[in-house]
Amino acid sequence: MxxxxxxxxxxxxxxxxxxxxxxxxxxxxxxxxxxxxxxxxxxxxxxxxxxxxxxxxxxxxxxxxxxxxxxxxxxxxxVDHFLRQLRNQKIQEESSNGCSRSTLADKYGLSLRQIGNIRRTANG
Structure with a gap:
């Protein structure tokens, strides 16, 4: 990194x-x-x-x-504390660029709910 x-x-x-x-x-x-x-x-x-x-x-x-x-x-x-935050930033960026929840869930190995929670933290 x-x-x-x-x-x-x-x-x-x-x-x-x-x-x-x-x-x-x-x-x-x-x-x-x-x-x-x-x-x-x-x-x-x-x-x-x-x-x-x-x-x-x-x-x-x-x-x-x-x-x-x-x-x-x-x-x-x-080290997970660093990696998780950077991953979540990437998810938020890709989401704002139009990437769907299911595409992000597949890409990052997360559930749709986790992707939704990460996306919400960007707006809250």
Whole structure:
């Protein structure tokens, strides 16, 4: 996923734990963490050399994470939070371009009711 897609994510609709990660290290690095460790706790050490996170994050992001969360085991949210929001945006766009509910349901593997609910959230 590229940064332009990630910038479309409305962070206010994400879980608070994910919002805190984004505030600390930015949306791109938070997305990377959710892809690597989502759904599992990840210990944040005080020393950056003592973690596999040094290979996953740039030094400035790792330093910010350690400064804020050193010594804690963070429950890293699942990447689904990002993916679902982006999927729903695509469904809303395609719907506004005239795509039918049944076509969208088939394309995204969702029920007609789910497509209707997603479409309604765009209008509400």
């Amino acid at each position: 590229d940064i332009n897609e990630l910038n479309r994510v409305d962070t206010r609709q994400l879980p608070r734990s994910l919002q805190m990660l984004i505030e600390c290290i930015g949306v791109e690095q938070a997305y990377r963490l959710t892809r690597l460790y989502g759904g599992r706790p990840k210990y944040i050490p005080k020393n950056p050399q003592r973690t596999a996170l040094a290979k996953a994050l740039p030094p400035d992001a790792l330093a910010a994470l350690i400064k804020r969360f050193a010594g804690l085991a963070l429950e890293i949210p699942k």
